[in-house]
Structures are given as structure tokens and as C-alpha cells.
Amino acid sequence: MSDPTPSGAGVAGISRRAFIAGTGSLLGAAALTGRAPAARAAVAATPIAGGAHVPVLVIGTGYGGSVAALRLAEAGVDVHMVEMGMAWDTPGSDGKIFCNTLQPDRRSYWLRTRTKAPLNYFLGFPIDRDIPRYTGVLDAEEFAGITVYQGRGVGGGSLVNGGMAVTPKRENFGGILPSVDANEMYDVYYPRANAGLGAGLVDPAWFDSTACYQYGRVGRKQAQRSGFPFVFVPDVYDWDYMKQEASGTVPKSALAGEILYGNNYGKKSLQKTYLARAAATGRVTVSALHKVTSVAPAPGGGYTVVIDQIDTGGSVTATKTVTADRVFFAAGSVGTSKLLVRLKATGALPALNDEVGKGWGDNGNVMCGRANHLWDPTGSLQSSIPCCGIDNWAAGGAFAEVAPLPTGIETFASFYLSITKNPNRAAFSWDAATGTVVLNWQTAWKQPSIAMAKTIFDRINATEGTIYRTDLFGVYKIWGDHLTYHPLGGAVLNKATDNYGRLTAYPGLYVIDASLIPGNTTVNPFVTITALAERNIEKIIATDL
Template identity: 85%
Template sequence: MSNRAQVRNSPIDISRRRFIAGTGSLLGAAALTGHATAARAAAVPAAAPIASGAHVPVLVIGTGYGGAVAALRLAQAGVDVHMVEMGMAWDTPGSDGKIFCNTREPDYRSYWLRTRTKAPLNYFLGFPIDRDIPRHTGILDAEEFGGITVYQGRGVGGGSLVNGGMAVTPRRENFGAVLPSVNADEMYGVYYPRANAELGVGTVDPAWFDSTACYQYARVGRKHAQRSGFPFVFVPDVYDWDYMEQEAAGTVPKSALAGEILYGNNHGKKSLQQTYLARARATGRVAVSPLHRVTSVSPAGGRYAVAIEQLDTGGGVTATKTVTADRVFFAAGSVGTSKLLVKLKATGALPGLNDEVGRGWGDNGNVMCGRANHMWDATGKLQSSIPCCGIDNWAAGGAFAEVAPLPTGIETYASFYLSITNNPNRARFSWNAATGRVDLDWQASWKQPSITMAKTIFDKINAKEGTIYRTDLFGVYKIWGDHLTYHPLGGAVLNRATDNYGRLTAYPGLYVIDGALIPGNTTVNPFVTVTALAERNIERIIAADL
């Protein structure tokens, strides 16, 4: 059945234009992989910002997974820590009483310093669905490089604010290709369990999954996968599954069942604000300065001088500061850390950084697609925005595909997927002196291996089911969402740009402790691996360096 025929025959009488007007910037990419009450989102409240001239024992640049782990463990070891975060604190409700806006109705809170949304899935039924918005320091950054758009969380909590919460530990047999210099016995015996416990990871109740309306789309995905002979697996998540069951019962405010994910989640999801960062702040030794952007780090008499810009919510610089720190942890995410280190090396602030800085960056093999199902395979009007299952063809075809939601509020007769593939291509960040910016040399054609690997799953399913690919989700007659990544990794690779624990060895007291350490691919959603590696590294750093 063609896409157009499906629309004509749909029992829902809705015009394409009215649908687009009603949904605005469609969630589509709910697979970003991403608070039991809205009040819980304030678990890491704003504090007095760091003052110019201040000295701190440890400065952590960024508040995502690696930075949050470092802050908590250092504070527990008796070390005072100050964290600086480029994004907002996300602890104050807007005029609608909610901290985060809904994905179907993006407003000023949705995007980082853009005047128009840039949804990962930006077409529907052949029409573009992005909309104009006020420029604001919103929660999702769609950072554009030549050949790829990188989606990143902006705010206290980093990527945990905007991902789908899929908390996946790689299969042990794949780990050697992920982090070849790391002891797998230690990771699987100590650090992965520690990370999963601290993050609050859990799995959907299979019996509830089988009965609830909000996972009808995933059950269709399971049926199609199994009929084509593919292993179907439940995937752990950091969403509060008890809360989601209450959402379905109508006894609590809806969040996952209201399509909240891409621009934050007001209830149910256990972001870093509720886990590592809340525990870190509870020690009394950790302070956080939101809307502060680090521009330079350089040696200063046995310490490090750190230049910082304070921002307003329009992105303007309201103050410039210089503080000193005995130790600095780079935790600004794969892109943020890599760009900063490349700039510091090229401009002479940290010229001793080695030539591996900026190298080994990858997209975790991300590629998206949709399939047009038959009318008898309805996927449901109500879809939970939290994915909970996937199709595993890694060993045979180099692809793992999340069965992802399309929570539009209407029946779409579509199955949607985010695939993680074994794409071998790696890019390099480099300093462009003419523009004063860091460039990335990723090429759009480098996504082709990901498409080929994803096709090992979906070509077979389409052949078995007699279905076709959707061609209206990423442009006009475009099948593959091959223009983006949600999972940036690498740029300061462990045991290459750093030593085997993240030390920048030319500069004692400087460390990398985030996804920049991981060389481009984790075979699954990466944040549990980022967290576990940070747990491993900070334990050694505290024992050996402090």
C-alpha cells in the first residue's frame, strides 16, 4: 500500500494542512537517546554564580553524565567542586506552569539560540513542519557542521534532559571494540552495575507492555521483527515505570503519554537532576553556575586560569570572568570538549596537547527510517514517548534498531526506528584560523554504511510484510534520516589523546571525563557506558592524584 493510499483510506478525517498546524514541530525523533513531579526537576537549584577572581579546588566544565559522576565522587572524597554549565538550570516553570514545553508545541524553551525549530523529523505527509520561535537559550541544540547535525542537551543535566532514557549496557562480546584499553572484567563486574544503580535503571513490566494501549506501536514492531526471524529485546530505561502505569490509569499528570521527550520531560524521567547531581548537591560541596561558557583554560603558576563568559537567556554575554582552579575536568560532551581542546591547542593556550586531540569522532552509527504499515497493523493514537525495545541484528548485520514512537496524537499506520550501526567512519575536529571556529570534516556520504547495515533489518521486514519505506519524514521522497546524530562520541579518545584514565598528561591536573573519550561507537545507546567509564576513571584519579 502506498503512503498516499494509506492517507486517503485512513478512518481519521483530517487534512494534511490541519494536521501540520495542529502538531507543529512533530516529535518524530522521540528516539533521542533523552521527574516524578515537576517539582523534582528543581533538584539542582540555581545558586550564586561563580565570581571573577574566585579560586576553586576543582572546576568541572559541563554537567552531563561524566561531569556529574566526577562532581559526586570528588565531593564524597571531601573535595569542593564548582561546575559551570553553558545552558540553563531548568528549575523554574514557565507561564504554563511547566518547566519544559511539549514536543508537539515547541516554544522559546525548545531550541538553543535558534529562531526556527530544527526537528530531527522535519517533514510529515510531504510538508515541512518546522516553525519560527523566539531566540532563547533553550534545551536542545541542533549544532550544524558540514555534513551532519549534532543534537545535544543544553542545561544542568546535559544530554539526560533530552534523550529517551534508554539505558543500555553493551553486550560483553562487543566491548573490546568499544574500549579496547579498558579491563572488561572491571567494567562488567563493578562499574556498569554501579552506573545502572545510580542512574535508577529499570525495565518495563512485560505483562503491562503486552496490555497497554501506549505500546501498541512497539508490539507491532515486535511482531514484524519476530516474523522475519530477528531477536526482539526489551531495553532498560531510566523512566519511572510505576509512574508511567499511573499515567495510563489517569491518576497522575501525563508526561511520557503526553509526548514529552525531545524538549524535556516534566514527570517520570530520572534525569541527572534527580540522580547524580541531586546527590552531589546534597554533599554541600558542589556548586553549579548555569549560563556560563568556558572560552579558555591555560596554566597559571601551578594552577589553571579559566576564562568564562556569563550569558543571558538571549545568548548575549553579560560578564567575562577569570577564575583559577587546581584541577579542571572537561565534561562538556563529545563536541563541546573536543572543540574546546582543539581551540586551546591551536591558539597556544595548551600547546602541549598531543596530536590525537580532535580525532576519532563518530556518530554511533545513527540513522532513522519509517515503514508504512498495512491498515490492519495500526500502531495506535496514544504512544508513549519512551522507547523500551529493539531489534538486535548486530552480529549478523551490524545494526541494532530501537522501535521508536511517533506520538502525533493520531493514527499514522507507521513504524519508526532509530538504528545504531557499526559505521567505521571517523571524523576530525580542526581549528579554522580564518573563521575563528572549530570545523568537523564529517562527510554526508559517510552515512552510507549505516544505511546498508540498517537495510539488513528493514529490507527483510518489508519483504516479509509486503510493506514499504515511508518517504515523507525527512524531506520529499527521502527514505533515510541520515543527516544527524543523537550520540556524538570521541574527539579526545581514551589512551590516545589522554592516558588510560582520561588524564591530559602534558598538563597535570587536566582531565577529560565524558563521551569524548569513547572512539565513535558503543554498539548501543551510549550514556550508561559514558557513566560507567567516568566511574572507573574518577575512582583511579581520586586514589592516585588526590
């Protein structure tokens, strides 16, 4: 989850004798993807009424949808946002909005009765636990060959990521979005996105001295001894708050292991940035626990939208039909792709082109752990917010986030999430027999990612005399090749849409989220998603409204 650029760096085991200390590391390892909550809902939760007419309906409240809502509202347009997840503005019985990574409860997972942690084994034994079914913050959506982790709630993926705010290296941009002017992106829209998100770097001097980044310093030492560049990576965490956590003057958040299922204090999720600014316009409302099931042309113009309201057990409590002049699809790569594929196949939007559903990728995500020696402890206190990475993108096609294992005990383990130059792409399609949308990803397609990640870790292991951990993903399994945190594509820009996200067969329908990006950003993707949304909505406001 880091990137190879010092200015916006890129992507993101114990040895047998040291293994005793590692018993808690799997749950902590799950934390690698970093997750963030929001202290309160930024946008008024005002459920939409059946029969309502709105100028703009935005489906989803993640990065793309939040940008669209803010900029449209600033342009004087009233916007209603529809969010399948909860508002996440009410504390639980423990006084916290989100639960801790090491103690998942009903708030942790989306409509599951058992947790499905990204790193969910230790010594080959599963450690997931039973939980009550609830509309929790993290969705582990299972497809053939891959599990896709996604945020559920007002703020979307910003609730459940590590906050690594990475701008791709400029020389890589042509391979990410070839139809987009790189000069505009790097001169205007990336700076605008980073400012809007509140991205900032860790203080290097504090990093060098604080106990909570000892694991990062071990990662730096080992990377440099093997000849790899080590870079700091911007994040949207409030670094001043984290310093106060370390000094004991504020409630702990990153230093309490909060990441996988939300962060209660220091992380700048969208509820604290774009959505807060949208709310301040007075023109944006949101319906939480509402799921769009159909969008079709309305007889009198605009679009008829059918929405199911659900309760916290996932049951439909009401079905509403509303009309919108314009609709923005911002339900994330998976959500938007599934919805568009279904609407095309079932005849609601039959004129969508044949590129809908195609070009989906996992951003090359693959995980692994390494077993360090006893003389390389990584620290019992670890910040859950990653801030550094190892760069071998140009030579080996991989960038590795030095990820935390915030277990509260010494593990002597280093853990990594790699982003790789994996070329494989999948497609969503409609399965008429089951009435569902399926994805044709194959687990074997992760092999290029593993090979690319090995260009880093095989060398580090050889230099350090260490080994891979084999107990974190199953029995004797080294690589976490079963998941992605970074789903991208499915409604690719300038293919499924025009070059600004318009679904040209249907004037007034737009895509403005991660589904526009064809499978890989070379780094953590949310800054690129945000910047592309800033670019597209500016054009749409100028020419379409």
C-alpha cells in the same frame, strides 16, 4: 537507541491508502530520541565570582561531569560546575518547565529562531516553525555534513534523550574501549552506573496489555515474523509513574508526548540522580548560563579559567577569570573536543598531543519510517519512552530502536532509530581563517549505516508487503542520514589522554565525558559514558588527590 542484549538491550510510512492518518507524525517522530527534564535544579545555582579560586572546576553537567562531581564531593573535595545552559528549575507561563514536543516554543531550541526537528517534513513539505531566540534545552549544532543534537542545561544530555540505559554486549566491548579491562567494567562499573542512574525494565505483562505500547507490540510481531530477535531495553523512566499516567492518577508526561524538548515528571534525569546526590553533600555548586572560553596554566600553579556569563538571548553579560587547582573537561563530545582543539591551536594549551580532535563518530545513527497496513495500527496513544528494539548486530551490524510517534492520532507508521557498526571517523580542526573549530564529517559516510539498517527493514518490508515512508526527511527521502543523537570521540582514551582521562602534558587537567569513546558503543552510549567516568574518577581520586 537500544541494544542487542536482553539484560541491557541495545541501540536504539503509511501505505498510500493509509496515509491520511499520518499528517502529524513528523513532529512526533522527532520525539524518537526521547528527552528528559528535571523538576528542579538539583545543585544550587550559585554563579561563580570573578577572581574566585576553587579546588576543582568541572566544565559541563552531563553524565561524566555529574559522576566526577559526586565522587569528588564524597571524597571531601569542593567542586564548582560550569554549565552553558540553563538550570531548568523554573516553570513557564503554562506551569511546566519544558514545552511539549508538538508545540515547541522558545524553551525548545538553543539560540535558534526556527525549530530544527530531527523529523521535520511531511509529504515533502517542511514543518518547522519560527520561535523566539532563547537558551532552550535542545541544541541542533550544524557542521558540514551532519547536525549534532545535544542537551543544553544542568543535566546535559540526560534532559533530551529517550533514557534508554543500555549496557553493551560483553563480546562487543573490546571494540569499544580496547584499553579498558572488561572484567572491571562488567563486574564493578557498569552495575554501579546502572544503579546510580536508576535504570529499570518495563513490566513485560504491562507492556503486553497497555494501549500506549501498541506500537511496540506491532514492532515485535513484525520483527519476529522476519526472524529477528526482539528485546526489551532498560530505561531510566519511572515505570510506576508511567503506569499511574495510564490510569489517570498523575499528570501525564511520557503519555503526553513529552520527549524531544524535556520530560516534566517521570524521567530520571541527572538532576534527580547523580546531581541530586552531589547536591546533598553540600560541596557542589553550579554556575548556569556560563561558558568556558579558555583554560591555561596559572603562574602560581593550577589553571586560569576564563568564563563568559550569558543571558537567555545568548549575549555575554560578564567575563570572569577564576583559578582552579584541577579542571575536568565534561562538556560532551562536541563541547570538549572543540574547546581542546581551540586551546591547543591558539596557544593556551600548546602541549596537548596531536590526537586531540580525532576519532569522532556518530554511533552509526540512522533513522527510517515504514508504512504499515490498515490492519496493523500502531495506536493513537503512544508512550514517548522507547523500551524495545530489533537485533541484527551480529549478522548485519545494526540494532534498531522501535521508536514512538506520539502524535495523538493513528499514523499506521512504524519508526526506528538504528545504531550501526559504521566505521567512519571524523576529526575536529582549527580553522584559523574563521577562528572556529570545524568537523570534517561527510554525509556520504552514512552509507554504511544505511546498508546495515536495510539488513533489518528490507526483510521486514518483504515479509509484511510494506514500503518505506518517503516524506519524513524531505522529498522522496527514505533515510534520516543527516544527524546524530550520540556524538562520541574527539579526545579518545589512551590516545589524546592516558588510560584514565588525564591530559598528561598538563597535570590536573582531565577529560571525563563522551569524547573519550572512539565513535561507537554498539548501543545507546550514556551508560558506557557513566561507567567509564566511574572507573576513571575512582582511579584519579585514589592516585592524584
